[in-house]
Amino acid sequence: MALRTLQVAPGFMRFMPKEYQDLVENGPFGRQVKLSDVGTFKEILEEHPMCEGCAMAFFIRLALMGLPNPEHTIMVGTAGCGRMALSQAAIPFVYGNYCDTNGVATGLKRGLAIRFPEQDKDVVVMAGDGGIADIGFSQVMHSWFRKEKFTTVMLDNEVYGNTGGQESGMTCRGTMVKMAPRGKQFDKIDMLGLARTAGVAYIARLTPANPSRVVSTIRKAVLVARKIGPSYVQVYTSCNIEYSIPADKVLDDARQVEKERYGYLEIVSEEAGAYLESVAAEGGEGR
Amino acid sequence: MAEMDPCSIGPGPAGLLPPSAASCGVVLPRKGEGLVEGRIVGEQAALEVMARELLTRKHPTVFPGPLVLWDWRDGVSPKAAAVLELAEEIPGVQIIPMPDYRPIYPKIDPEAVINPCHPNLTIWHNKIEVCVFVGVHCHYANITLRMIRAGTNCYTVTLCHSAGHEDSMASLPFCGAEQVRALTGTIRRLKRQGLRPLHGEARGIRLTGAQQAVQEGLVWQHGDGA
Amino acid sequence: MDGAGNQRVVTPEYMFFEAPRTRSYITGSEAANEAVRRANVDIAIAYPITPQSETMQQVGELYGEGYLKDYYRAEDEVGAFSAISGASRTGVRCLTASSGPGLMRGLEVIASWPGHRLPLVFLIMCRAINAPLSIQPDNLELGYMLLTGNIVLHAENQQDFFDYTLAGFVISEKCEVTLPVAVAVDGFFVTHARGWVEMPSAELKLPGRDGYSEAVPMIDNENPPIRIARDAPIQKSNFISYQMHAAWQQEVHAAQERARPWVARYLDELIEVTNPEAETMIVASGSAVSQSREALRRAEEMGTKLGLIKIKSLRPFPREELRQACRNAKHIIVPEFNCAGWLNREVRATLYGCADLHIADGPRVFGGITMPTEMILEWACPGKQGR
Ligand SMILES: Cc1ncc(C[n+]2csc(CCOP(=O)(O)OP(=O)(O)O)c2C)c(N)n1
Numbered sequence: 001m002a003l004r005t006l007q008v009a010p011g012f013m014r015f016m017p018k019e020y021q022d023l024v025e026n027g028p029f030g031r032q033v034k035l036s037d038v039g040t041f042k043e044i045l046e047e048h049p050m051c052e053g054c055a056m057a058f059f060i061r062l063a064l065m066g067l068p069n070p071e072h073t074i075m076v077g078t079a080g081c082g083r084m085a086l087s088q089a090a091i092p093f094v095y096g097n098y099c100d101t102n103g104v105a106t107g108l109k110r111g112l113a114i115r116f117p118e119q120d121k122d123v124v125v126m127a128g129d130g131g132i133a134d135i136g137f138s139q140v141m142h143s144w145f146r147k148e149k150f151t152t153v154m155l156d157n158e159v160y161g162n163t164g165g166q167e168s169g170m171t172c173r174g175t176m177v178k179m180a181p182r183g184k185q186f187d188k189i190d191m192l193g194l195a196r197t198a199g200v201a202y203i204a205r206l207t208p209a210n211p212s213r214v215v216s217t218i219r220k221a222v223l224v225a226r227k228i229g230p231s232y233v234q235v236y237t238s239c240n241i242e243y244s245i246p247a248d249k250v251l252d253d254a255r256q257v258e259k260e261r262y263g264y265l266e267i268v269s270e271e272a273g274a275y276l277e278s279v280a281a282e283g284g285e286g287r
Numbered sequence: 288m289a290e291m292d293p294c295s296i297g298p299g300p301a302g303l304l305p306p307s308a309a310s311c312g313v314v315l316p317r318k319g320e321g322l323v324e325g326r327i328v329g330e331q332a333a334l335e336v337m338a339r340e341l342l343t344r345k346h347p348t349v350f351p352g353p354l355v356l357w358d359w360r361d362g363v364s365p366k367a368a369a370v371l372e373l374a375e376e377i378p379g380v381q382i383i384p385m386p387d388y389r390p391i392y393p394k395i396d397p398e399a400v401i402n403p404c405h406p407n408l409t410i411w412h413n414k415i416e417v418c419v420f421v422g423v424h425c426h427y428a429n430i431t432l433r434m435i436r437a438g439t440n441c442y443t444v445t446l447c448h449s450a451g452h453e454d455s456m457a458s459l460p461f462c463g464a465e466q467v468r469a470l471t472g473t474i475r476r477l478k479r480q481g482l483r484p485l486h487g488e489a490r491g492i493r494l495t496g497a498q499q500a501v502q503e504g505l506v507w508q509h510g511d512g513a
Numbered sequence: 514m515d516g517a518g519n520q521r522v523v524t525p526e527y528m529f530f531e532a533p534r535t536r537s538y539i540t541g542s543e544a545a546n547e548a549v550r551r552a553n554v555d556i557a558i559a560y561p562i563t564p565q566s567e568t569m570q571q572v573g574e575l576y577g578e579g580y581l582k583d584y585y586r587a588e589d590e591v592g593a594f595s596a597i598s599g600a601s602r603t604g605v606r607c608l609t610a611s612s613g614p615g616l617m618r619g620l621e622v623i624a625s626w627p628g629h630r631l632p633l634v635f636l637i638m639c640r641a642i643n644a645p646l647s648i649q650p651d652n653l654e655l656g657y658m659l660l661t662g663n664i665v666l667h668a669e670n671q672q673d674f675f676d677y678t679l680a681g682f683v684i685s686e687k688c689e690v691t692l693p694v695a696v697a698v699d700g701f702f703v704t705h706a707r708g709w710v711e712m713p714s715a716e717l718k719l720p721g722r723d724g725y726s727e728a729v730p731m732i733d734n735e736n737p738p739i740r741i742a743r744d745a746p747i748q749k750s751n752f753i754s755y756q757m758h759a760a761w762q763q764e765v766h767a768a769q770e771r772a773r774p775w776v777a778r779y780l781d782e783l784i785e786v787t788n789p790e791a792e793t794m795i796v797a798s799g800s801a802v803s804q805s806r807e808a809l810r811r812a813e814e815m816g817t818k819l820g821l822i823k824i825k826s827l828r829p830f831p832r833e834e835l836r837q838a839c840r841n842a843k844h845i846i847v848p849e850f851n852c853a854g855w856l857n858r859e860v861r862a863t864l865y866g867c868a869d870l871h872i873a874d875g876p877r878v879f880g881g882i883t884m885p886t887e888m889i890l891e892w893a894c895p896g897k898q899g900r
């Protein structure tokens with residue numbers, strides 16, 4: 001019973017730091033929280049060392065609210081900015097080498113399936129565009145070909161943020177960034193098309209401009225990965241540092257990029273769609 | 288060349304990066320044995336040393352780790368109760384938890400937690416000169432103990448649930464509630480026999496500033512008054 | 514099929530020391546497979562490469578027969594080693610394997626296992642790594658393994674490969690060790706050749722892994738703390754983060770030290786010495802030991818007594834044992850199957866300043882040939898042995 005790991009041993013509560021007292025008494029574990037409840041519960045992620053106003057950090061916070069069962073979820077990250085927030089979240093976080101997320105997630109998912117055949121354990125990869133589409137490409141594609149049942153989320157800031165702003169495969173053609181002195185010479189990699197070809201069951205592309213859509217998209221992606229097959233969510237999370245976006249203009253930028261080129265797109269397999277409908281019909285969120 | 292002597296593992300500061308005790312030839316005790324400053328002794332002898340150090344050094348502190356803080360499986364709560372009972376017997380004691388192992392950002396509150404990524408912030412801030420670790424996973428205990436030995440003068444006692452710790456000054460392996468109670472018993476006996484605790488007859492566990500503020504519902508900002 | 518369901522769990526002590534054994538004439542690959550059959554392995558993941566493939570194909574059959582709970586062919590070695598690291602974090606018993614080029618491809622991951630404190634067994638069927646491509650036996654890759662923090666055992670023959678593999682799982686999962694154990698063997702010479710192997714009954718198996726008694730928390734959401742950044746990335750550059758990283762690295766090497774008593778117990782010491790009083794000592798590991806045994810026999814026929822020190826464990830390295838065993842020696846040779854002479858360097862570093870002796874810089878063969886006994890004799894008894 002995972003929730004036992006959230007009970008403080010008798011007599012020790014008064015020595016616990018405030019954030020843990022709050023998490024234990026008022027965390028989002030073992031119950032459904034909604035975006036509209038923000039402020040009434042203790043969030044899985046609060047303080048973190050990412051840049052002020054970073055859209056990626058904002059997205060991660062929302063995404064963690066979307067997890068259907070955080071008490072049975074494991075996050076997998078890698079080198080890149082997102083790990084800085086993920087390592088502070090009140091949820092297990094695995095961090096290996098740059099490129100290994102989808103291999104590690106495969107092993108985690110299979111190991112957990114051996115040990116807990118009766119209990120769904122959700123595994124969610126969250127890594128940068130470089131981690132997913134460049135160095136981790138092979139492991140991502142093969143996890144999809146093998147139909148591994150976990151969710152892959154690309155934090156697409158269209159650049160290598162963590163190493164100071166070099167070109168990634170997801171940078172838009174023509175953009176001048178480091179190591180692309182004449183502007184990027186080829187198109188943004190079509191990861192959604194590749195996901196579809198590989199038979200990913202639930203595919204979504206979005207921006208954090210609409211927070212409640214972030215929450216519901218992540219929820220759907222995790223539910224589908226639990227029962228049907230791999231899911232992939234690609235989210236535009238601008239890098240305010242490398243693209244010089246003022247911290248208070250980050251959401252304006254997200255709205256504009258969504259309108260002009262990123263849009264909202266969902267590609268749902270028949271089986272996944274039927275499953276999501278059945279979950280909705282039960283009125284439940286897959287608990 | 289001279290044969291390598293087993294290191295003597297006393298309180299530090301031992302320098303920037305002293306070699307690990309294991310690489311100096313200190314070996315782990317077996318069941319029924321203890322380790323005191325790098326040497327294998329009997330369990331009772333280890334308990335005597337632990338009790339004496341806890342009573343006679345400044346600002347004794349219990350550092351309970353995740354395995355005893357969280358009531359995650361049967362058997363934890365009796366051990367947790369034994370740890371609290373032990374603390375009650377040490378005048379002037381504080382309890383500062385190690386609830387998890389992540390490096391804490393943006394900064395830790397050394398009156399609220401001890402953390403294996405930067406344990407000395409807590410030791411220095413609270414001027415802790417003797418402490419007990421209990422319920423910490425061995426990997427994190429070992430790196431913590433090594434950093435404390437490197438950078439502070441704190442005497443480290445470990446009540447390990449598993450094989451024990453070479454880098455702590457006094458270590459007992461395979462500790463359940465029973466061994467924790469045995470240490471409590473030894474402390475009581477030493478006091479009965481006339482050992483005067485450094486912190487006098489003070490009873491009860493002292494709350495840190497952070498813990499007091501939380502209890503009183505105040506907003507505590509580390510650094511304000513500390 | 515439920516192969517594992519028909520097996521009886523016995524203690525490691527019973528399995529290694531008490532269970533009656535029967536003899537089979539099998540290849541090294543088969544010997545490793547028989548160890549896996551008795552090891553209660555949960556999951557095996559690997560990418561094929563000669564000469565490793567034999568064993569990992571057979572392990573696939575074990576999976577088909579129900580001895581393992583999961584198994585797959587990975588996309589490549591980086592994928593295999595990453596995935597097995599994920600599985601190990603969940604507390605299941607893990608196996609992977611590779612050879613020369615595959616090992617080199619996955620080296621970043623292999624070198625990260627110890628810091629992540631991942632118990633698993635990694636079989637290495639040694640093979641040449643240099644260009645031009647060669648599938649021949651040569652154990653240069655072990656030179657790289659020595660720096661990774663993994664425990665590294667080097668089997669001489671089929672029997673060792675069986676015994677070390679089985680023991681590897683037990684050593685790897687000891688709380689104070691909690692490290693990956695690599696069990697190496699020289700490809701072809703051992704993997705594809707037959708030898709006599711004594712094995713306990715196939716109806717016995719080791720107890721399963723108990724992840725909750727290891728040095729780090731399992732990643733399963735069932736044990737504390739709920740915040741598990743087990744492999745915590747240190748994100749600041751300051752003294753505290755340097756010190757933490759340093760203490761962490763020291764801990765990996767301390768854990769290797771703590772493995773010594775277990776390696777000694779289950780492998781019957783870290784070294785084996787023949788003719789301890791000899792003035793000329795051959796120090797060898799892997800199949801070079803077998804060739805050296807033959808050299809000892811031939812030298813004895815010629816009236817010369819040579820000594821032999823078999824190094825079973827490369828990490829932890831038997832420092833004190835080697836110094837003791839060489840205290841009467843005047844002359845040391847180190848036959849190896851690689852061009853770099855990694856064992857020679859270990860021996861020199863260990864014996865430096867300890868005794869007044871001469872350490873020859875060889876003999877070595879590489880590229881696939883077996884070491885002729887004559888070659889060892891030429892180095893061991895210079896002048897005495899003409900061709
Ligand atoms: C094997 C390896 N190669 C290169 C690096 C250096 N590296 C670290 S993060 C990074 C880029 C990160 O970019 P991305 O994945 O897009 O994430 P972001 O920082 O933009 O969130 C690189 C190249 C590494 N850590 N490991």
Ligand code: SF4
Pocket residue numbers: 050051054055056057081157161162238239240241242
């Ligand atoms: S560098 Fe860019 S992506 Fe990384 S934390 Fe800062 S703003 Fe966010």
